[in-house]
Amino acid sequence: MTSRFTMAVHALGMLACEGDRCPGKALTSEAIARSVNTNPVVVRRVLADLRRAGLVGTRRGVGGGVALARPPSKITLRCVWEALEEGEQLFARHPAGPNPKCPLGLVVADYLEDLYGHAEDLLKTSLGKVTLAQLQRDISARLAAAPTPVH
Amino acid sequence: MTSRFTMAVHALGMLACEGDRCPGKALTSEAIARSVNTNPVVVRRVLADLRRAGLVGTRRGVGGGVALARPPSKITLRCVWEALEEGEQLFARHPAGPNPKCPLGLVVADYLEDLYGHAEDLLKTSLGKVTLAQLQRDISARLAAAPTPVH
DNA sequence: GCCAGAGTACTCGGATAATCCATGTCCGAGTGCGTACGG
């Protein structure tokens, strides 16, 4: 599922903005979950992948939480994508592989492998051009342009 | 799931090759399922979408099955993608939407909506350039280049 | 020998049960702060 990527970008956007307002400040998974509108454990699972990839750091205990491990300008959406890519891919292949007895099936599988590989490379290249710093600026601009939030 | 797209391309590849060797010949969902290595009913469900989109035609009874409803040169992978896109998208958004109380969440959701929209457009454009006839030629070439299948 | 009719075999299409994955809930591990006690 790619909703994990959506959540990751959302969380990182929050962390970038928070780190800008108050450097070194960590957000709790519970606070992020409130904004993402999901369960804290889901956020923790996503952030665990980002932690393993070295994008964020976590601290337990009182005042703990999650914070960026690098400056936002050094984090691209491609890094995020690849951190979550672990063991799952955008395009699902044959669930059980094609029938090895059928040569056409093998060829089609190869063809699709190429096709999907190119599409994913294209996407990754596109995501690699967006840094978290740019994302944060864009978010700030949109926040400033938005009317006061309703109560 | 995008494995449906994989199966659809696989099935259409078979149909194109079959229609080339023996025009008007229909393949049964059971034969396709054997090559795809799945259950015939899964193939039928995928083909049902393609039928609703007017890409293939089905005939019941003895000698029935599925056949292309248009010449392969008139079918692009984009058509296939859009036929299966019904109610599901490549990039999953927030499962329950972001928290409307959090302005940042709304902005992030908007941002991702743009990002995903552009990515999907790019993909569709790319798929639109590939016709089933080209796919069939590529498959035939690879089949000819492949060594004799092992027994 | 020829024709008509019913029977049969084979296929798709939809409804229903089983399995798998994702989500949600719970409990343990770790950490910093506050407090209380002793020197």
Place this chain on the structure above:
DNA sequence: CCGTACGCACTCGGACATGGATTATCCGAGTACTCTGGC
């Protein structure tokens, strides 16, 4: 009054139920071929 040690509150991390979705099984609808009986 100061320092240290204990306790507590809070947070992440992983293990175990629960729900939804995808998949697999079953039965009905439709069609063409075939066999049999009559003319």
